[in-house]
Amino acid sequence: MAARRVLKAVLVDLSGTLHIEDSAVPGAQEALKRLRGAPVTIRFVTNTTKECKRDLLGRLQKLGFDIAEDEIFTSLTAARSLLEQKQVRPLLLVDDNALHDFKGIATNDPNAVVVGLAPEHFNYQMMTQAFRLILDGAPLIAIHKARYYKRKDGLALGPGPFVTGLEYATDSKATVVGKPERTFFLEALRGTGCTPEETVMIGDDCRDDVGGAQNAGMLGILVKTGKYRPEDESKISPRPYLTCESFPKAVDHILQHLL
Numbered sequence: 489m490a491a492r493r494v495l496k497a498v499l500v501d502l503s504g505t506l507h508i509e510d511s512a513v514p515g516a517q518e519a520l521k522r523l524r525g526a527p528v529t530i531r532f533v534t535n536t537t538k539e540c541k542r543d544l545l546g547r548l549q550k551l552g553f554d555i556a557e558d559e560i561f562t563s564l565t566a567a568r569s570l571l572e573q574k575q576v577r578p579l580l581l582v583d584d585n586a587l588h589d590f591k592g593i594a595t596n597d598p599n600a601v602v603v604g605l606a607p608e609h610f611n612y613q614m615m616t617q618a619f620r621l622i623l624d625g626a627p628l629i630a631i632h633k634a635r636y637y638k639r640k641d642g643l644a645l646g647p648g649p650f651v652t653g654l655e656y657a658t659d660s661k662a663t664v665v666g667k668p669e670r671t672f673f674l675e676a677l678r679g680t681g682c683t684p685e686e687t688v689m690i691g692d693d694c695r696d697d698v699g700g701a702q703n704a705g706m707l708g709i710l711v712k713t714g715k716y717r718p719e720d721e722s723k724i725s726p727r728p729y730l731t732c733e734s735f736p737k738a739v740d741h742i743l744q745h746l747l
Contacts, residue, residue: 494686494747495528495686495687495688495742495746495747496527496528496529496680496681496682496683496686496687497528497529497530497531497677497680497682497686497687497688498523498528498529498530498531498687498688498689498690498742499530499531499532499533499673499676499677499687499688499689499690499701499706500520500530500531500532500533500689500690500691500735501532501533501534501689501690501691501692501693501697502532502533502534502536502544502548502560503534503536503637503638503714504637504638504691504692504693504713504714504715504716505690505691505692505697505711505713505714505735506520506532506548506553506735507547507548507551507553508638508639508640508713508714509639509640510547510550510551511551511640512551512552512553513713513734513735513736514734514736515734515735515736516553516734516735516736517551517552517553517554518736519735519736519738519739519740520553520554520555520735520739521554522739522743523739523742523743524554526742526743526747527747528742528747529680529681529682530559531559531560531561531676531677531680532555532559532560532561533560533561533562533667533672533673533676533689534560534561534562534563535562535563535631535632535634535666535667535696536562536563536605537562537563537564537582537583537586537604537605537606537631537632537647538583538585538586538604538605539583539585539586540564540585540586540587540588540589541557541560541562541564541565541589542557542588543585543588544560544562545557545560561675561676562589563604563631563632563665563666563667563672564582564586564589564590564604564631565589566631566665566666566671566672566675567602567604567629567631567665567666568589568590568593569665569675570629570663570665571590571593571600571602571629572593574600574627576599576600576626576627577593577594577595577596577597577598577599577600578590578593578595578598578600578601578602578629579595579598579600579601579602579617579618579621579626580595580602580604581601581602581603581604581606581609581610581614581618581650582602582603582604582605582606582609582631583604583605583606583607583608583609584608586604598621598626599621599625599626600621600626600627600628600629601618601621601622601626601627601628601629601654602629602631603618603628603629603630603631603647603650603651603654603662604631604632604647605631605634605637605646605647606647610650615650615653615654618654619654619657619658622654622658622660623658627663628651628654628655628658628660628661628662628663629662629663629665630647630648630651630662630663630664630665630666631647631665631666632646632647632648632664632665632666632667632696633646633647633648633651633652633662633664633666634646634647634648634693634696635648635649636648636715637714637715638692638714638715643715666696667693667696667697667700668695668696668697668699668700668701668703669700670700670703670704672700673689673700673701673704673706674704683705684704684705684706685705685706687701687705687706687707688701688706688707688708688709688729688742688746689701689702689706689707689708689709690709690711690735690738691708691709691710691711692710692711692712692713692714692715692716693714693715694710694716694720694721694723694724694728695723695724697710698710698724698728699723699724702724702726702728702729707729707730707746708728708729708730709728709729709730709731709732709738709741709742710728710730710731710732711731711732711733711734711735711737711738712731712732712733712734713733713734713735
């Protein structure tokens with residue numbers, strides 16, 4: 489890490505890092521303003537699949553975050569891009585609020601299965617339909633495989649256990665498009681003119697945010713908000729570049745030590 493170039497880009501996770509549902513992490517809005525005063529490109533990268541990018545942006549703006557839509561790169565965006573490349577018709581196991589980001593994608597007579605976070609659709613009937621399609625040769629596409637995420641009422645299952653269940657039942661392997669895939673982080677940087685070696689990622693998920701970013705050649709800062717649990721740092725190798733209390737503390741470190 490000693491030979492790194494000057495920091496030029498900061499990738500920021502959203503849920504668990506800047507906000508938890510409809511509550512902002514204390515001090516996060518002001519910290520973002522301070523980060524915008526630095527000579528860095530900022531992108532917001534998220535595996536959130538419970539709402540489309542438009543609704544997500546509205547939620548963030550209501551919380552007082554100065555964020556533009558073209559600064560947000562989501563796993564839904566990555567999934568749509570893959571569907572268009574493969575020219576398939578997906579069975580979309582995603583929350584109804586996320587369907588807007590798949591507008592124009594044909595879903596009749598599905599020949600692919602896409603799994604996001606879809607609590608209302610994770611029932612026996614729908615999972616069996618997905619199972620049968622995969623057995624018949626349909627590709628299984630996981631928007632991401634997070635084990636769990638943070639809600640106001642506590643930790644909740646993510647889509648990962650359901651994707652893994654389909655993999656187990658069909659003896660197949662899902663194509664994962666969101667974090668921690670290296671291609672996701674590289675796509676998030678596309679058009680910025682910045683390289684992974686010039687980038688730091690801030691997030692609350694040790695594996696998906698920090699581990700994924702570091703495997704892509706970035707620095708990773710783990711924050712102790714959202715889904716963080718004690719000793720998460722030991723779950724990846726190498727360990728996070730830095731673990732700190734919150735997004736504002738991460739911004740403090742960047743401004744004081746990485747610029």
